[in-house]
Amino acid sequence: LGGGGKKPTNPVINKAYDAQWERMFQQLVKFKNEHGHTNVVQNSGELGMWVSTQRRYFHKKTWIRGMGMREDRKEKLDS
Numbered sequence: 001l002g003g004g005g006k007k008p009t010n011p012v013i014n015k016a017y018d019a020q021w022e023r024m025f026q027q028l029v030k031f032k033n034e035h036g037h038t039n040v041v042q043n044s045g046e047l048g049m050w051v052s053t054q055r056r057y058f059h060k061k062t063w064i065r066g067m068g069m070r071e072d073r074k075e076k077l078d079s
Helices: 011-035 046-058 071-078
Strands: none
Touching: 011 046, 011 071, 046 071
16 A cells, blocks of 8 residues: 555445545645655655655656556655
């Protein structure tokens, strides 16, 4: 859970997947408020790993076979 890529097809799992993504996004917002930036390093724990994954998915240009990032998430990360 937590990546930006392929979502499970089960609606219950989708809900958990979306909740996990939102939880991590809120941690990133908190980090930004505390540090003034979003340059979380990959080896700084769960948030660092999540941010690293989001960066990879964000820069994929298309959604092919579940890879890439949903537009709504790109917009949130850009905000």
